[in-house]
Amino acid sequence: MLLELKNIYKWVNSGSRRIFLLKDINLEVKEGEFMSIMGPSGSGKSTLLNVIGMLDHFNEGTYNFLNEPVHELKEKHRANLYKEYIGFVFQAYHLIDELTVYENIETPLLYKNVKSSERKALVADMLDRFNIVGKKDLFPQQLSGGQQQLVGIARALISKPKLILADEPTGNLNSKQSEEIMELFKDLNNEGVTIIQATHSEMNASYGSRTIHLLDGMRNRTN
Amino acid sequence: MNDSITFKKRTIMIRNYFKIALRNLLHNKGYTAIKILGLAVGIMCCILIMLFVSSEWSFDKFHSNADRIYRVWQDEKYEDQNFVNTITPIIMGPTLEANIPEVEGMCRILRVNPTVTYTQKDFTDQALMVDTTFFKLFDFKLLEGNRANPFPQINTVILSKTTAKKYFGNASALGKNLEMQLGNEKEQFIVTGIIEDAPEPSSIQYNMLISYANVGKLFSEGLQKSWFNVFGETYVMLREGILPEQLYPKFPDMMKQALGENYEPGGFEVYLQPITEIHLDNNLPQGLQPISNPKYSYILATIGILILLVACANFVILAIGHSSSRAREVGVRKVMGAERHQLIYQFMGEAFIVTCASMILGIGFSLALLKPFNSIINRELAFPLNISFVIFCLLLVLIIAFISGFYPAIFLSKFNPVVVLKGKLSSKKGSGFLRQGLVIGQFAASIAMIICTIVIGQQIDYFKNKDLGYNKEQIIVVSTNLNRIEGAVLAERYRTELLKHPEVSEATVSLYSFAESPWITLGFTNEMKAYRSFQYNSVDANFIEAMDIEVKEGRAFNEQITSDVTNAAVVNEAFVELFGLKDPIGKKLPGPFQQEIIGVVKDFNFQSLHTPVSPLLMTMKPDSVFRKTENIGMAFAPQPRISVRMEAGGLSNNIKVLEEAWKQVAPNQDFVNTFLDASIEAQYKAEARTSTIVKIASGLSIFIATMGLFGLVTLILSRRKKEIGIRKVLGAKVISIIKLISMDFALLILIASIIAFPLAWWFMNDWLQEFAYKVDIKWWVFVLASVAAIVIALITISVQTVKTALSNPVNSLRTE
Ligand SMILES: Nc1ncnc2c1ncn2[C@@H]1O[C@H](COP(=O)(O)OP(=O)(O)OP(=O)(O)O)[C@@H](O)[C@H]1O
Ligand SMILES: [Mg+2]
Numbered sequence A: 001m002l003l004e005l006k007n008i009y010k011w012v013n014s015g016s017r018r019i020f021l022l023k024d025i026n027l028e029v030k031e032g033e034f035m036s037i038m039g040p041s042g043s044g045k046s047t048l049l050n051v052i053g054m055l056d057h058f059n060e061g062t063y064n065f066l067n068e069p070v071h072e073l074k075e076k077h078r079a080n081l082y083k084e085y086i087g088f089v090f091q092a093y094h095l096i097d098e099l100t101v102y103e104n105i106e107t108p109l110l111y112k113n114v115k116s117s118e119r120k121a122l123v124a125d126m127l128d129r130f131n132i133v134g135k136k137d138l139f140p141q142q143l144s145g146g147q148q149q150l151v152g153i154a155r156a157l158i159s160k161p162k163l164i165l166a167d168e169p170t171g172n173l174n175s176k177q178s179e180e181i182m183e184l185f186k187d188l189n190n191e192g193v194t195i196i197q198a199t200h201s202e203m204n205a206s207y208g209s210r211t212i213h214l215l216d217g218m219r220n221r222t223n
Numbered sequence B: 001m002n003d004s005i006t007f008k009k010r011t012i013m014i015r016n017y018f019k020i021a022l023r024n025l026l027h028n029k030g031y032t033a034i035k036i037l038g039l040a041v042g043i044m045c046c047i048l049i050m051l052f053v054s055s056e057w058s059f060d061k062f063h064s065n066a067d068r069i070y071r072v073w074q075d076e077k078y079e080d081q082n083f084v085n086t087i088t089p090i091i092m093g094p095t096l097e098a099n100i101p102e103v104e105g106m107c108r109i110l111r112v113n114p115t116v117t118y119t120q121k122d123f124t125d126q127a128l129m130v131d132t133t134f135f136k137l138f139d140f141k142l143l144e145g146n147r148a149n150p151f152p153q154i155n156t157v158i159l160s161k162t163t164a165k166k167y168f169g170n171a172s173a174l175g176k177n178l179e180m181q182l183g184n185e186k187e188q189f190i191v192t193g194i195i196e197d198a199p200e201p202s203s204i205q206y207n208m209l210i211s212y213a214n215v216g217k218l219f220s221e222g223l224q225k226s227w228f229n230v231f232g233e234t235y236v237m238l239r240e241g242i243l244p245e246q247l248y249p250k251f252p253d254m255m256k257q258a259l260g261e262n263y264e265p266g267g268f269e270v271y272l273q274p275i276t277e278i279h280l281d282n283n284l285p286q287g288l289q290p291i292s293n294p295k296y297s298y299i300l301a302t303i304g305i306l307i308l309l310v311a312c313a314n315f316v317i318l319a320i321g322h323s324s325s326r327a328r329e330v331g332v333r334k335v336m337g338a339e340r341h342q343l344i345y346q347f348m349g350e351a352f353i354v355t356c357a358s359m360i361l362g363i364g365f366s367l368a369l370l371k372p373f374n375s376i377i378n379r380e381l382a383f384p385l386n387i388s389f390v391i392f393c394l395l396l397v398l399i400i401a402f403i404s405g406f407y408p409a410i411f412l413s414k415f416n417p418v419v420v421l422k423g424k425l426s427s428k429k430g431s432g433f434l435r436q437g438l439v440i441g442q443f444a445a446s447i448a449m450i451i452c453t454i455v456i457g458q459q460i461d462y463f464k465n466k467d468l469g470y471n472k473e474q475i476i477v478v479s480t481n482l483n484r485i486e487g488a489v490l491a492e493r494y495r496t497e498l499l500k501h502p503e504v505s506e507a508t509v510s511l512y513s514f515a516e517s518p519w520i521t522l523g524f525t526n527e528m529k530a531y532r533s534f535q536y537n538s539v540d541a542n543f544i545e546a547m548d549i550e551v552k553e554g555r556a557f558n559e560q561i562t563s564d565v566t567n568a569a570v571v572n573e574a575f576v577e578l579f580g581l582k583d584p585i586g587k588k589l590p591g592p593f594q595q596e597i598i599g600v601v602k603d604f605n606f607q608s609l610h611t612p613v614s615p616l617l618m619t620m621k622p623d624s625v626f627r628k629t630e631n632i633g634m635a636f637a638p639q640p641r642i643s644v645r646m647e648a649g650g651l652s653n654n655i656k657v658l659e660e661a662w663k664q665v666a667p668n669q670d671f672v673n674t675f676l677d678a679s680i681e682a683q684y685k686a687e688a689r690t691s692t693i694v695k696i697a698s699g700l701s702i703f704i705a706t707m708g709l710f711g712l713v714t715l716i717l718s719r720r721k722k723e724i725g726i727r728k729v730l731g732a733k734v735i736s737i738i739k740l741i742s743m744d745f746a747l748l749i750l751i752a753s754i755i756a757f758p759l760a761w762w763f764m765n766d767w768l769q770e771f772a773y774k775v776d777i778k779w780w781v782f783v784l785a786s787v788a789a790i791v792i793a794l795i796t797i798s799v800q801t802v803k804t805a806l807s808n809p810v811n812s813l814r815t816e
Helices: A045-052 A075-085 A101-111 A116-129 A145-157 A175-190 B002-027 B029-057 B092-099 B161-168 B212-217 B221-225 B244-262 B294-321 B323-335 B340-377 B387-412 B417-421 B429-465 B484-498 B573-578 B623-628 B651-665 B676-682 B685-729 B734-768 B779-806 B809-814
Strands: A003-014 A017-029 A034-038 A060-065 A086-090 A163-167 A194-198 A210-215 B069-078 B081-085 B103-112 B115-118 B121-124 B127-130 B142-144 B156-160 B177-181 B186-195 B208-211 B233-238 B268-274 B475-479 B504-510 B520-525 B531-538 B551-554 B568-572 B596-601 B616-619 B631-633 B641-646 B672-675
Touching: A003 A045, A017 A045, A034 A045, A034 A175, A045 A163, A045 A194, A075 A086, A086 A145, A101 A116, A101 A145, A101 B002, A116 A145, A145 A163, A145 A175, A163 A175, A175 A194, B002 B029, B002 B340, B029 B294, B029 B340, B029 B387, B029 B685, B069 B092, B081 B531, B092 B103, B092 B233, B092 B244, B103 B212, B127 B212, B156 B161, B156 B177, B161 B186, B186 B208, B208 B212, B212 B221, B244 B268, B294 B323, B294 B340, B294 B387, B294 B429, B294 B685, B323 B340, B323 B387, B323 B417, B340 B387, B340 B685, B429 B685, B429 B734, B429 B779, B475 B651, B475 B676, B484 B504, B484 B641, B484 B651, B531 B573, B568 B573, B573 B596, B573 B616, B616 B623, B641 B651, B672 B676, B676 B685, B685 B734, B685 B779, B734 B779
Parallel strands: A034 A194, A034 A210, A086 A163, A163 A194, B127 B208, B156 B186, B531 B616, B568 B596
Antiparallel strands: A003 A017, A003 A060, B069 B081, B069 B233, B069 B268, B103 B127, B103 B233, B115 B121, B115 B177, B142 B186, B156 B208, B177 B186, B475 B641, B475 B672, B504 B641, B520 B531, B520 B631, B551 B596, B568 B616
16 A cells, blocks of 8 residues: 545634635555646645645644555654655646756755765656757757646656655646646556546546545545 | 765756856846946945955054054143143153163154255255164165165165155265254255155154254253153054053053152053054054044945945845746756755855855955045055955955845745646735835935035035135245245245235235144143133234234234334234133233233134134234243144235246246345135145045945835836736826826835935934034925935836837737
């Protein structure tokens, strides 16, 4: 079992009212799964991904990641956990504008204190794999959206995560580009990387092995 | 092993930070330029001021025995007054040396004005008469000559390098003769040494040195033994490890023996002042060289630090203002695994790079501006390329980088990735508060400096324009350069000659003119054993009328009345008040003097406006007055001087007329003249200097703050572009948009004014205390300063806002 959410609640207080962002979420994800989260805008997809990615807190419930109880871990330990095992891919790519393609991909390795020679090899592999060797010295603004997202994915993969969390990874791309990205995810998944993506697209969801539906922060079981 | 790995990792990270920092800085060239330029100006101010202050504090430290050399000062007490002096009796040094075994050496220094005859002309030069121990105590460099025996004979002289050049050109001066007159006759002096010019931070300055053995040519045996006449400075060197306080208990006995029946316990106390404290200790009167008011060091240091802080505030304001565009990067990095401290290092690194760049630029600025700065402060400071300067610069870089980088680093590294990556970073109130605080601080400093500029300017105008009680217009003073008796004869001849010229409207002879201040200080002990001192001048019969001095009671001197020459005295109101005289006309002068008071003149400012008008006595002939006085103090040589009032006309022509006339009466003598208004202006040099510095400082401060404001407004506008676009689409006019943006800032500047007012008032009030005659601080000065700041700010804001407001709203709304 890669991760397991039990009775997860997340809320914010607005005045005297309590607004639930996540309500009683129960979810198990096994290693090697490719899961899609769907639901209308505002249903809590991003919130759920952030909780899974340990970027955001939840208020109630238990969350075990690789059999470690995340809710009981210290902040620092939790951060180490997600740095080690989780890669993020964003709808808006979120590359660092001042860094080249090469440097963007390299950044997570720097924070993991990987040796220089090793870093070079890893980044070179990654560039090779995504066919962007020729673009390595360009800055993000000089790339198309699809290329930027490729770099985003390469960056997420560089530290060899077990789990990739992708929040509408193709939201800003045209259908051709989307297809390429989804094919890539599928390949990765076949190599054993677990993927959880939030998406509005049935088409994208169809690449996955499983889809869950959210509505108002709750799993919509009618679907 | 482990250490070397972490070290390597560190350097990798640091390289990475630097790379990113550099790119970030280049990416935002405008803001980077503002930050660097502002800091560079601040650093320049700091460096220049540090040079000045450190020179002030390094006075006299170059002597290897500086820690054991002391200047003797004395405190004479009378019933109701005491007289503190750093100028001491001639006998002081020998007495100390003879009675106190802890005194290892003693050197007296007397300033004299010998007449040097050179190429058949007479010049008055300045010489120090010093004991042969001069080179034993002090480290001045003797280039040629014998340190152990500098004056092998009595008629020998040591010339400074500059003086030697002046009289002998490039030829070697050693062994040559120089004709000089010290006392009553001309004598040949042999040059037995060449001495390096005294370094600038030295309280002992000289053109030439003459042996103290010549003192007899100037002062009678009686004066040389007198304890109540003071003539020069006395320095002593104590034995290793002896502190002056250890010697103080021995002094009363020494004085008792020295003064004999004149001794009263505590009546004449002797103290020692460390030589290194002379320059900045204004609790004691100055000796032979002017001293500095330490206040000016503090004022300058304050100004330097203020400007630097204003520049640092710029950095912080812009860094935080720019945070929205950095927030995403922070979020991404955190998600990529960056820890907060790593981000803090990164931002500190940026601050460090900016500061280093500013430092290089700042050093460049200071090098370029050292010369003008030197001319403002009237110094010859040089750039010290030594270790302590390098350390100063490095420290400055670290401090500035810390002050300006720390808060932005903390602030920026705090962003929560979930929030910023969602792209809804609200312009948080918390940071706005600090930013506003800093803008307020910047403008408060600037406004305070503007107020000071105006008030100081007003005080200086006041100095220039105040009615002094006499007419100072169009006056040129010509000095006879001769002693009292010879000078009086020459002056009278010159005056007669001058009056033949139509360009001359008045000419009057006096021992001292308005170009010298103070005049002669006289003192006596009255029958109540109280000491009374006042100023004295000897003037001719025309003086009072020629100078337009108002006679209040009685009459001025009259040439026709022969008894006036020896028997008449004119005093001022302050004199009448000091002695409590009722109906003074016709009464004999108080004290030992025989003259009768024939007139009282209204107080006129013959001294600088720093001091109130002193009691003044004037007679036509000085001899009998001098004979009756116990205590005579002169800061300038008593040489009859002719004050000439010219008819309005060409300056150079006026001088030519005076010079021609001088050649008629004294063909062999140098023509020495002074413009009265120039020498009066010179009395306020320190104030004029402060004024220039504060003026420049407030200009720089406003400049830096305005640059920061410009950057800040640009940032705010770029963030509110969309809002402005929407408002325009909804029908808002440009002016209402300007109002929207500027109202906030106007309010900030108002608050800044409220902070600046009391500070500036306090500062100026304190500064004005130095003057007996001063301006009131007017309320409109404050209003003017803050209006000026608001106008400058509004112009800055409007220029930027109009640009944004005029741009097509569709463009800004599309960029989403
Ligand atoms: N900090 C917060 N305070 C209040 N409400 C919040 C907060 N964060 C999220 N929400 C609300 O929670 C709900 C879920 O937001 P979330 O971003 O997870 O939706 P989403 O499913 O990802 O929508 P989209 O498809 O538009 O990305 C939304 O209604 C949002 O307004
Ligand atoms: Mg979402």
